[in-house]
Amino acid sequence: MVVAGALFGAGVVEPPNALAASSDVYLVVVSGDKAVDIVASHFESQDVEVVAELTRAVDMVSAVLTPEQLADIRQRPGVRSVEPDELITTETVQTISSSRSDDNWGLDRIDQKTGTLDQRFHYLDTAGGAGVDVYVVDTGLRATHSEFVGRVGTGYFVPNVTDPETGEVYNLPSPEDDCGHGTHVAGIAAGTKYGVAKRATVIPVKIFPGGSAAICDRGTSVTAFTQGIDWILANRSRARPAVANLSLGLSSESAALNTAIQNLAAVMPVVVAAGNDGNLSTTAGYISAGTDSTRITRKSPACTADKLGIRGVLTVAATGGLAGDDNAPTFDGFDKEARYSNHGPCVDIFAPGTDIKSAWPVADNVDQRNPDVFPNNYSDNGTLKRSGTSMASPFVAGAAAILLQQFPTETPGGLTARILANATRDAVTLVPRAGVGAASPNLLLYVCGLDCMPSTPTAPKNVVLTRGARTEINVSWEAPESDGGAAITGYTATATPAAGPGVTCASVAPTLSCKLTGLAAGTSYSVTVTATNATGTGTTSTAKSLTPGAAPASPGTPAGATGNSEVRVTWTAPADDGGLAITKYTVTSTPEGKTCSPVGAELVCTVTGLSPGTAYTFAVTATNDAGSATSLTSATVVPVLPWEYVPAFVAVTPANRRVDLEWSEARVLGAAPAGYFTGYEVKDAKGAVVCVTTGLKCSIGQLTNASKASFTVAATTLGDKSQVAASNEVLVGGVRQLGNVMPRKASALLSKIATTNSKGKVTWRALSGGCRIVGKVLTAPSKGTSCRLRVSVAKAGAFPAQTLTVVIGLR
Structure with missing residues (x-):
């Protein structure tokens, strides 16, 4: 298969006039996602049939347009290009009469530098492309075939393929291969017996309709191809390296296809077949960046890649030359350029392509080349020999998968450069062709150079950073997955700040640690580690970041x-x-x-x-x-409960050389723990504590009669004291009421009603209520509730004159 302008080669020989020059299906390439929506909406408003809308591989709308609609869309802003959709075909016409072997002879050739085959394919079982995805953009895959057991990823199929010439729509039900070409190609790239990368995962991307010989021979469209690339870009695993194989072709430039290839090659290496248009007598099959598209039947996207400066794409020509008549050629040598192969400076590398045995989706005992017999003869063990650059391309894709396992972070351009650097030089006998320009570069794929020859180590694993002293970082790691085939001699750790020079430390193998010193405390450093062997320094480890510094000093002593x-x-x-x-x-x-x-x-x-x-x-x-x-510990602090009620004096009574006190109960909010409430504290006017009690009364004695006294009281808890309540000032030993109630009509001595320690003259007077005073006796009235009396004491000695109003309740 061949793709020109943006793809490269073909897997099989195709007829010169397989593609139509014009079609009513057009590819409208626009600028940006929004432009795709605008154009698609415009088409829908005009009842235009939209075949596909894409925004990843290329910003494009594929639609069926009339001449008037075509003229209109060309004039609209944001439209970069409009081109007719074209057929992309896959077709096998090479029949080889001389069998090479029961196995794939190409495997025997690519693992050695000389042309003398040893009937072995040397490979490391641990280095067969494990962890690498191989995207096969083709006719699908017989996923249950024994060549792929346990190594088929979730693939994709374009649901509907519109023939750009006839307008017929083919419905694709699944990624299953009903033409055979895709299974054969995948088997060469990654088959268990016939493949190069025997541990890689195959992901089929079916863009060709099938089910019959006529449909398989007809091919697919550029629209379907770009849909397949769009799916890869949207669904690839960014955690796994991948390679794409494209064994298909078209005959003219395609801006949409160019953009799709460019975007795909930006994220993974792309391997394509050079095409099968070469012969011995004409310049057919010559491909170069300056080739006029009218001179050849196929063009190579490698040429487009050259012009666009795209790296990461390899165009593969075929070896296994053919001799004899074109209608019945015979195998003519392992290292001879296949005369059907496209050739010229756009070719990058050669790989075996003639008489290659690989997986096939139907049994060996039927007409395997005829898709009409497929439905009743599918097999998981079928094989077939085919020829073409479509067979050469997957050899290189498999080699890329092996290399990607060793160098998973390698760029597409770097990966393809490694393949070319390891190729065997001047091993191919080129076909002498008159009247053409520069010949193909004489490089033959060499896989053992990727696995068996020493290379630089892979990245050290599991880098761990710890702080040392204030300006130090301790670095440790595990040995790389691969030493590249040569003993590791040492390691280097590099610490890089956001600005300023970096700092390094080194260790001699097998030591897996070193100390970075002289760093700036408080500055973040990105630290990586590399391993070195005799070949050179390997890939850099995943960066880890750390800021050097020391633990802080102690905080100041706290206060509570x-x-x-x-x-x-x-x-x-x-x-x-x-x-x-x-x-x-x-x-x-x-x-x-x-x-x-x-x-x-x-x-x-x-x-x-x-x-x-x-x-x-x-x-x-x-x-x-x-x-x-x-820090140091704080002083002792005792948490408390808030006060609901604080104490207040309810009675302050002077007596002989004492004062009797009584106050209300205090209470805290919340549930106080046992022992929390400690009682009450009474102080005199000088602030001296004169009473501590848990009750609500206290008698303060040893006072001096005729002296004045006042007090305060506060409730106390284990860690708190309530607001202080202050008493009124009283005269010690002064006049005070003794009784406050008596029966009606009863009589009582006035000395039982009030008394004083003063020697002054005492005078009584009834004020109200009906009480009568006769001599030293008080008589209560027969009715009423209370009566008021006034007692006066004249000044005597230290006692001043005193007056007290007495209220007597009657009952």
Whole structure:
């Protein structure tokens, strides 16, 4: 198969006039995703049949257009190019009468430098392309074939293929191969027995309709091809390396196809067949970047790649020359250029292409080349020998898969350069052709050069970074997966900051560690490790980042402020953060280990859930990426419960050399633990404690009669004291009421109603209520509820004159 302008070669010989020059299916290439939507919407508004819309491989709309619609769309802004869709075909006409062997002779040839075959294919079982995806863009795949057991990934098929010449639409039901070509190509690239990369995963991308010889011979369209590439770009695994094989072709330039190839080659190497238009007598099959498309039947996308500066694409010509009549050629040597092969400076490399045995989707005992017999004869063990550059191309794709296992991060351009660098030079006997330009480069694929000859090591694995001293990073790693076939002699670790020079350290194998010194604390470094052997320095490890520095100094000693079952703790920042930002502060209580951490860089937080009345100390730990440091402990702090009621004096009664006090009960909010409430504390006017009690009364004695006295009372808990209540000032030993109730009509001595320690003259007077005073006796009235009296005491000695209003309740 051959793709020109953006693809390269063909897997089989195709008839000179297989492609139509014009069609009513056109490829409208636009600028950007939005332009695709605009053009598609415009077409739909005009009842134009849209075949496909693409935005990955190429921004394009494929549609069936009338001449008027075609003229209209060419004039619209954002349209880069409009071209007719074309047929892409796959067709086999080479029949070889001389069998090479029961196995694929091409495998025997590509693993050695000389042309004398040893009937062996040398390969490392661990290096057969494991972990690599091989995309086969072709006629599909017999996924259950014994050549691919356990190594077929989820593929894709273009649901509908529109023939660009006839307009007929073919419905593709699955990626299953109903033409055979795709299975054969995949078997060469990655078959278990006949393939190069025996451990690679095959992913079929079916773009050709099939089911009959007529349909298989007819081919597919550029639209279907770009849909297949679009699917690869959208669904490839970015975690796995991959290679694409394209064994197909068309006869003229295609801007859409050019763009699709360019985008695919940007993410994976692309291997294509050079084409099968060569012969001995004319210049047919000559491909170069300057070739006029009217001179040849096939063009190579490699030529387009050359003109566009695209790397990562290899065009493969075929060896296994043919002798005799064109209608019945015979095999004519392993290292002779196949005369059917396209040739010229756009070819990159040769690989075996004639009489190649590989997997086939139908049994060996039927007319295997006729897709009409496929439906009733599918087999998982069928094989067939075919010839063409379509067979040469997958040899190189398989070699690329093996190489990608060893160098999974290699760029497409770097990968193809490795293949060319390892090729055997001047091994191919080129066909002498008169009247053509430069010959094909004489390079023959050499696979053992990828596996068996020493190369640089792969990247060291599992790099681990730890901080050492303030300006140091300790680096350790595991040995690479592969030493490249030569003993590793040493390793180099490189630390690179965002700006400024890097720092390196080295170790001699087998030591797997070294220390980076002289770094700037607080500066982030990206650290990579490489391994070196006799061939050179290998690929770089995955970068790891670390900022050197030390643990911080201790924070300042914290201080605590008590609250409701909580303590608010404050502190100062460490004098030295170790060169690294403090990432966290943690306050921890003793006892109970309760903690809190501030938001951001604040230097305060509140420890909650503490036990009221328990004595706590607190310490603060500052943490950065290098470690932690803890402060000294705080002074003792006792969390408390808030007061619901505070005490208040309800009676302050002077007596002989004493004062009797009584107050209301205090209470805290919440459930106080046992023993939390400790009682009441009474102080005199000088602030001296004169009474401590758990009750609500206290008698303050040893006072001096005629002196004035006042007091305060406060409730106390294990860690708190309520608001102070103050009494009124009283006269010690002064006049005071003794009785406050008597029966109606009853009589009582006035000395039982009020008394004083003063020697002054006492005078009584009834004020209201009906009580009568006769001499030293008080008589209550027969009715009423109370009566008021006034007692006056004249000044005497130290006692001043005194007056007291007495209220007597009646009952």
